[in-house]
Amino acid sequence: MLTVHHLNNSRSQRVLWLLEELEVPYEIVHHQRDAATMLAPPELRAVHPLGKSPVIVDGDVVLPETGAIVDWIVERYGNGRLAPPIGSAERSRWTYWLHYAEGSAMPPLLMKLVFSALPGRSPLLLRGLIGAVMGKAQAGFVDPQLKAHFDYWEAELSRSEWFAGDAFSAADVMMSFPVEAGASRGGAADGRPHVKAFLEKIHARPAYRRALERGGPYAYA
Known part of the structure; x- marks a missing residue:
């Protein structure tokens, strides 16, 4: 087994x-x-x-x-x-999201997590300085990157009900973690109705529960 x-x-x-x-x-x-x-x-x-x-x-x-x-x-x-049939246009989109989830979506989310946690784990005397540096890095680089990804998800989910097309697939399973993490750490669902709807739909699935x-x-x- x-x-x-x-x-x-x-x-x-x-x-x-x-x-x-x-x-x-x-x-x-x-x-x-x-x-x-x-x-x-x-x-x-x-x-x-x-x-x-x-x-x-x-x-x-x-x-x-x-x-x-x-x-x-x-x-x-x-x-x-x-999974869509091999050789179909939907399959290429499915494969893309399977790789995008970890290859493109997760790195800035991980940076957000690390930059947010690092000041609290630093020596007390350096905490203020490190917090200022991390805050500047987040505001100037990480947060704009995340916004670009979140807006991209919203646009793609406005094209079809699910990430790889109109049918739920394993691509949506793969994308669930970055979307959930993005909503938790960066407000990905705020003002993005299609991202919010995606989260509501996956959380309501019996298999998810x-x-x-x-x-x-x-x-x-």
């Missing part, structure tokens, strides 16, 4: 959701972040050398990286579901 190494409040929630959508049997090994550092626990390195989540174990295959995992699950268990029940508390829902 497929096993998901699941970290709380992480990208691995998408993997549970995808498996629930496809009704694939799976087991979960739960891992908890360090309360002080928010990093994954060291025992994950016994599963994969980088010690990151998600990681799935499917027979002899040990596979990290959410996009690669989503691709594997859809190909192995999807039976044509949650089942994944939350199995995965445990998830801050972005």
Whole structure:
């Protein structure tokens, strides 16, 4: 049976959701972040050398990286579901969003998280200076980048009901985490009705709710 190494409040929630959508049997090994550092626990390195989540174990295959995992699950268990036909225009759009989610959307969101947290983790005497520098970097670079991405999501979701077209697909599962994180950290849904509607629709899906029940508390829902 497929096993998901699941970290709380992480990208691995998408993997549970995808498996629930496809009704694939799976087991979960739960891992908890360090309360002080928010990093994954060291025992994950016994599963994969980088010690990151998600990681799935499917027979002899040990596979990290959410996009690669989503691709594997859809190909192995999807039976044509949650992906447009190979060779179609919709498939190229689907593939794009699968890669865009981590390759383009997440880096500025991660920078926002790091820049916001860094002053509070700095020595007390330097906290004010580091806070000023981080604040300037956010205002001058990170926040404009995020706005560009958020506006892009709104425009794309105004073209079709879902990211890859008019049918819900695994591309929407992949995009759920950056959109949820963007709404939580940067106000992505504020004044963007299509982004807000996307979040409402995914959160209402029965498979999404089942994944939350199995995965445990998830801050972005």
